Amino acid sequence: MKKYDVDYPAYILEQERFEKNISRICDVQQRSGAKFLLALKAFSLWRSFSMLTPYIKECTASGPWEARLGHECLGGLSHTFSPAYNERDFSEVLLHSSHVIFNSIDQLNRFYQNCIDHTQDISIGLRVNPGFSPVETDLYNPCVNGSRLGISELVMPKELPSCVEGLHFHALCESNSYDLEKTIHAFEGRYHDYLPQLKWVNMGGGHLVTHKDYDVDHLVALIQRFKQKWNVEVYMEPGSAFAWETGVLVSNVVDVIDQGGVQTAILDVSFTAHMPDCLEMPYQPIVRGASIKMVEDGFVYRLGGNSCLAGDYIGDWWFDKPIEIGDQIVFEDMIHYTTVKTTFFNGVKHPDLFLEEKSGHLQLLRRFSYEDYKNRMS
Numbered sequence: 001m002k003k004y005d006v007d008y009p010a011y012i013l014e015q016e017r018f019e020k021n022i023s024r025i026c027d028v029q030q031r032s033g034a035k036f037l038l039a040l041k042a043f044s045l046w047r048s049f050s051m052l053t054p055y056i057k058e059c060t061a062s063g064p065w066e067a068r069l070g071h072e073c074l075g076g077l078s079h080t081f082s083p084a085y086n087e088r089d090f091s092e093v094l095l096h097s098s099h100v101i102f103n104s105i106d107q108l109n110r111f112y113q114n115c116i117d118h119t120q121d122i123s124i125g126l127r128v129n130p131g132f133s134p135v136e137t138d139l140y141n142p143c144v145n146g147s148r149l150g151i152s153e154l155v156m157p158k159e160l161p162s163c164v165e166g167l168h169f170h171a172l173c174e175s176n177s178y179d180l181e182k183t184i185h186a187f188e189g190r191y192h193d194y195l196p197q198l199k200w201v202n203m204g205g206g207h208l209v210t211h212k213d214y215d216v217d218h219l220v221a222l223i224q225r226f227k228q229k230w231n232v233e234v235y236m237e238p239g240s241a242f243a244w245e246t247g248v249l250v251s252n253v254v255d256v257i258d259q260g261g262v263q264t265a266i267l268d269v270s271f272t273a274h275m276p277d278c279l280e281m282p283y284q285p286i287v288r289g290a291s292i293k294m295v296e297d298g299f300v301y302r303l304g305g306n307s308c309l310a311g312d313y314i315g316d317w318w319f320d321k322p323i324e325i326g327d328q329i330v331f332e333d334m335i336h337y338t339t340v341k342t343t344f345f346n347g348v349k350h351p352d353l354f355l356e357e358k359s360g361h362l363q364l365l366r367r368f369s370y371e372d373y374k375n376r377m378s
């Protein structure tokens with residue numbers, strides 16, 4: 001099994017796989033006529049953006065900082081949606097956005113004039129709630145009862161305000177084109193009266209077009225039909241799809257303990273600080289060379305994080321030999337929604353960020369220091 005030549009725990013983005021994803025997304029973009037935006041909330045490793053910028057220059061942002069990062073590092077203006085904007089930040093949002101999407105009619109009323117008065121053109125949109133989502137985990141389902149995300153058709157004004165040029169919906173998560181088809185159907189059912197007035201529709205994120213089983217031809221046909229039917233531009237804003245299966249988190253075994261027959265390998269990374277989705281979703285990540293199904297004659301372990309949160313562990317994995325101190329444990333598919341969510345909780349050392357170039361050379365993008373930890377509070 002490949003052993004990574006790194007001194008510390010590390011996230012490693014693989015150039016070859018990242019470029020493969022970009023090329024698939026560009027192909028869908030070109031064939032469907034939809035414009036794809038990068039959702040920075042999933043992946044914002046801007047030192048790798050030179051691989052994207054020949055093709056993707058715009059992002060979707062959730063506020064002024066993401067919009068600014070997208071503008072500075074991808075080059076284009078952002079399509080910005082925030083659950084609520086405040087007066088203090090709004091001019092910065094405008095500075096870095098081409099599209100601004102509001103989550104309530106009150107917010108639209110408060111800020112639309114700022115958009116109209118802004119020096120560059122701002123296209124105004126509203127986020128609506130399609131009332132259907134295939135996502136089963138409430139934490140990731142924007143259509144749960146009473147969701148704060150997206151205006152329900154029940155409170156939409158009868159006439160769309162004349163300044164509104166687009167509608168936005170987001171209801172998917174690691175979903176396929178058939179889920180999108182059902183969502184579009186629900187969206188059209190609720191909001192069809194507004195559609196003839198629109199210039200664009202943003203179908204949110206969650207489109208896992210780089211998954212090996214994704215039916216890209218079906219998606220292309222779906223978007224083409226929608227564009228033709230309503231005569232609108234279509235925007236898609238996936239995040240995970242860009243970084244899907246593009247790299248690993250490499251960690252090391254620091255201790256192995258046995259408590260009442262439960263063997264735990266304690267690592268130099270933490271689930272809560274470095275792989276939080278594993279605990280939030282929750283899901284058990286793939287560990288290279290190990291099985292989550294029982295293996296006869298295998299050696300079973302929990303993997304434990306190095307924070308003092310009691311629940312900072314997941315198990316069980318079966319290995320083909322006993323784990324020893326110093327062994328490398330490699331978590332697969334650890335690039336999307338990891339580096340954007342990490343914390344310095346407990347003062348746990350933050351993994352390095354590397355790019356594995358096509359040649360195999362590991363380029364260090366960032367190493368974190370004690371000062372990074374300390375300065376968060378200064």
Ligand SMILES: Cc1ncc(COP(=O)(O)O)c(C=O)c1O
Pocket residue numbers: 039041042060081170172173174204205206207237238239240241
């Ligand atoms: C409004 C919006 N757009 C896009 C995305 C990106 O979704 P994904 O990374 O699943 O493609 C999200 C994720 O939560 C979102 O909330």
